[in-house]
Amino acid sequence: MGNREKTETPPSSEWLSLLDSDPPAASDKYSELSRGLVRYFEWNRCFEPEDMAQETLLRGFRRLKEGASITIGDPRGYFWGIAYNVLREGWKPSREVSIEDREFPVADSEFRRLNRAEQSIFLRECQDALDAKEKEMLIAYAEGRGAEWGGRNGIEPGALRLRIHRLRQRLERQATGAWEIKTKRGGSFRHI
């Protein structure tokens, strides 16, 4: 992941308020946006997708702070447009780390370095909080009965796929939070 120091601290409320005046909503939008940008750079076979997503966020927020306005209906498009330019110009991460660089963490970057079984444990813990319908949907999907379940519940395959995606994003956000708490508490997943 390049040479930039990563932090799990979210951007300051000053930055986040540019996305939404409601702090929790702004935080969710930031998380969704940063994860999407990382995917975009992954899709384009970049070796530093998280650094490139950070660069995109930094440029976008800086421009907004300088007075630029989002002219398209969905603010995500503004950042995806910047990502497109970051990719085309062949931007590479610098060895220099500025304060601003650290302002824009990519939420789950450290969590995704856990191995798959470790990730599974945290994700499983977070499923306890799902309501019964969500659990039923998830299990049907995992067992390859998603289409049948969707048919019984009046949900088209494309809509079901999107629901599963959003549910998974939510679980991964929660699992990342749970992992951070346990790590801070006392060195989980250490070999001793």
Place this chain on the structure above:
Amino acid sequence: MDTSSDEDEVIAYLLGDLDAIARDALDARFAAEPSLAEMAMAIEDDLLVEYARDGLPSQIRARVEKAYSETPARRARLDAAYAFLNSIPRTGRVEPRPRPAAKRTRYFIGSLLATAALLLAVWLPSRKNPENPHIGSDASFELEAGQTRSGAGRQIMLPAGARTIEFQLRQQNRPDLRYWRASLGTVERPASWSGPASSRDRLVVIAVPASVLAPGDYTLRLFGGDAGTDMPERATYYFRIE
């Protein structure tokens, strides 16, 4: 948005099958239509979970393997699909999905041969490793507390290439406890590994790197408590790695 053709195009994009012009056009569309980008993420999730579930025809599976070995981040994305799939409890009513080959997309239009290959791909691994038909190179073993290494202790043969082994620990005393932790050791190295665990029904589940499980006799001690700081020992398990 023409969902069907968009879906085909996104899959081609993910697998690296679009030419440069089409690829650039789709990248530009993500900025103009962020909902398309979200749909692409959902398609990618679905594709990789299907891969992890052995639900893809072999030719698509090979292309996924190639595309998702190109960068470390893409490999991690595929690993995350396994992690997600393995985190979901099952009812045992697993069924192969006819959807990908039959109607989802032109990418999944296959012949009867592909369908047969799909059924075999799902059936054969489940025959080889009935305890863990979904984990790929990893494996899962259930342990009973208190059994001794000699005699009734569990004898375990690790599958080749496994990176992480999951142990499902049966414990009868306190399934209500909130925090769990396990410690693993041998006679020579009493504390060779420790890590957190999570509870599910009457099972406590831990994941142990296969690299610490050399052949030999092991003692696994389980600690649990209502607070993370006060966790007395709750059970001991014995097993042998062959």
